[in-house]
Amino acid sequence: MKNKIISMFFFLSILIGAFSFVPVITFAQNTGLVPCGTKDINGDGMIKDLPGAEKEECQFNDLLKLVSNIVDFLIITGTAVAALSFGYAGFLMMTANGEMGKIEEAKAIFGKVMTGFIIMLSAWLIVYAIESAFLDSSFTSYIR
Numbered sequence: 001m002k003n004k005i006i007s008m009f010f011f012l013s014i015l016i017g018a019f020s021f022v023p024v025i026t027f028a029q030n031t032g033l034v035p036c037g038t039k040d041i042n043g044d045g046m047i048k049d050l051p052g053a054e055k056e057e058c059q060f061n062d063l064l065k066l067v068s069n070i071v072d073f074l075i076i077t078g079t080a081v082a083a084l085s086f087g088y089a090g091f092l093m094m095t096a097n098g099e100m101g102k103i104e105e106a107k108a109i110f111g112k113v114m115t116g117f118i119i120m121l122s123a124w125l126i127v128y129a130i131e132s133a134f135l136d137s138s139f140t141s142y143i144r
Contacts, residue, residue: 007095011088071124078120085113 089109096102 003095007088007091010091011084014084014087071127075120075124078117082113082117082120085109089113 089106092102092109093106096106
């Protein structure tokens with residue numbers, strides 16, 4: 001029981017530490033998550049709707065860019081979670097001390113995480129291939 005509490009504490013501390021850096025890594029770009037409505041038209045440093053002023057409205061392309069940004073965020077987050085899960089399974093296997101139950105549990109975690117990771121990346125690849133095949137190249141360059 002004590003080993004299980006120590007291993008769970010170790011796993012949670014790594015998980016919290018890793019997720020504290022995910023927003024810094026994924027939102028390091030200038031555009032942010034929403035690609036429209038972020039234009040400072042009058043140069044005062046604030047983004048607001050002024051009566052009679054030019055307004056940058058969101059278009060359909062901006063919606064697709066938003067979806068692309070969300071998918072990219074989920075892929076990066078899923079990769080981080082998979083890496084942490086692999087680390088946790090490795091930690092369980094290393095601290096098993098020859099107990100077959102713990103070794104089998106670690107192998108099960110490895111298998112489940114690998115299956116989920118492959119499904120996640122395959123789904124992204126299928127969507128990207130369909131997008132590249134059916135959308136114009138100028139449109140896909142706007143999204144990426």
